[in-house]
Amino acid sequence: MKEQEDRQLEHLVAKAIQKTTLETPSSQFTNKVMAAVNAQPQSVAIRYSPLIPKYIWIVIAALIVGFTTYLWFFVQPTPMAWPKLSFNFMDNNLISKGLAAITPSKITVYAVLLFAVMVCVQVPILKNYFDKRRMV
Numbered sequence: 001m002k003e004q005e006d007r008q009l010e011h012l013v014a015k016a017i018q019k020t021t022l023e024t025p026s027s028q029f030t031n032k033v034m035a036a037v038n039a040q041p042q043s044v045a046i047r048y049s050p051l052i053p054k055y056i057w058i059v060i061a062a063l064i065v066g067f068t069t070y071l072w073f074f075v076q077p078t079p080m081a082w083p084k085l086s087f088n089f090m091d092n093n094l095i096s097k098g099l100a101a102i103t104p105s106k107i108t109v110y111a112v113l114l115f116a117v118m119v120c121v122q123v124p125i126l127k128n129y130f131d132k133r134r135m136v
Helices: 002-019 029-039 054-074 094-101 106-135
Strands: none
Touching: none
């Protein structure tokens, strides 16, 4: 039964394909499409501009240098009477005693330092990669 239906469908499709003609676009189709494409305004690439311009950074740096210079040369230091703070309670704390007893091995120290160096190297590389990928 299924084969009979499949044959009838194939026969029907073959008849429909034979009766229809191949449609072709008009002779001016390509010219009209290209004229419409050329009529579209060209999009201008958005240029990157930083959130804080360079001259603002220069002003901020000048203010910091000026304030530091003013404090260094024109303000005379006065002795301050700070109260003596006592951290004796830290000596009896179980956590501080436990942390003081921990001595990491050389391998652990080297692993942590290598991890820090690799992070410092990989972050700029990945940032550059994602910046380039965003522009494309």
